[in-house]
Amino acid sequence: MSDFWKEQVYINPHDFKYCPKCGSKLKIKNEGDIPRLMCATCGFIFYQNPIPAVGAVLLRGNKILLVKRKYEPKAGDWCLPAGFLEYGESIIDGLVREVKEETNLDIKPGKLFQVCNAMDDPRTHVVLVVYRGEIVNGNLKPGDDALEAEFFSFDSLPEKIAFTCHIWAIEAAKKEVN
Template sequence: MRNEFASCPLCASPLERGREGEHLRMVCRACGYVHYRNPAPAAGVLIVENGAVLLVKRRYEPFKGLWSIPSGFIEYDEDVRVTAAREAMEETGLEIEIDALHAVETCFDDPRGNTLLVLYRAHATGGTPRAGDDAEEVGFFPLEDLPPVAFEAHRKVRGELAGRA
């Protein structure tokens, strides 16, 4: 298993692989700790203006150079909508207002680990599109001419959008 702890985060004893029902989990025989793995939640915004979708080009790995929907990981103490607005501002320079939940999609191809994307439909209320943070470029792409995008969760949304064009 990738990204797996070798030692117990509570007592530092070595973790062992144990079976719980159908799942293999890392468990600590010394203190009973069970390491449950969950997908990491991320939030993003789908901004469509005049039939074109706002995308950002990834500045860093994984999938450096590919386009994706503006999004990022939710901080532990952050409301999911706040994450969506923060990532929009950091990556695209736009102030946004959320309109509705668009989709929730699982992503199994992020090499850092599985994720869950909460994607809101939103519209810009201020700012100028400008790449920042881990975005190298921002651009609006017409639904009928969307570039390939990174991440399985984003590809599912892309496919659904392209089907509407």
């Protein structure tokens, strides 16, 4: 594990002071090389894992659909329609739901496009799964945590695009179109 991620393990669970099972105070202990929050009373171990998110590359002609972020992190920046999976939700269901929530469009999910290890989201370590999709219905209208939703041609993309994984996916989509 890199020093960067060891640091994250300490930083992210700052709010977690007490064991969610028995209420005793949690302490950081090393399990091998990895520091974890553990409960000395009941043995509970807080395993911190990456969080999966899904995103969609949706093209109309030679343009790609992007949304403007309403909330931090990166509020005001643009990105693919994307979001975190709900617990128990399938990746495909999450994809369809997020696109609908943020753009009001109904999509037919397409091929897996990219899987990306996202290291630059301050909230957590994200694994972003990006799919292609085909728009089948609906009028474009931003909603939920999107301020705006718009199709952009690849030679006039917005200046600020949030998150490296989204930048890579947009670049890869551009290569496919060209």
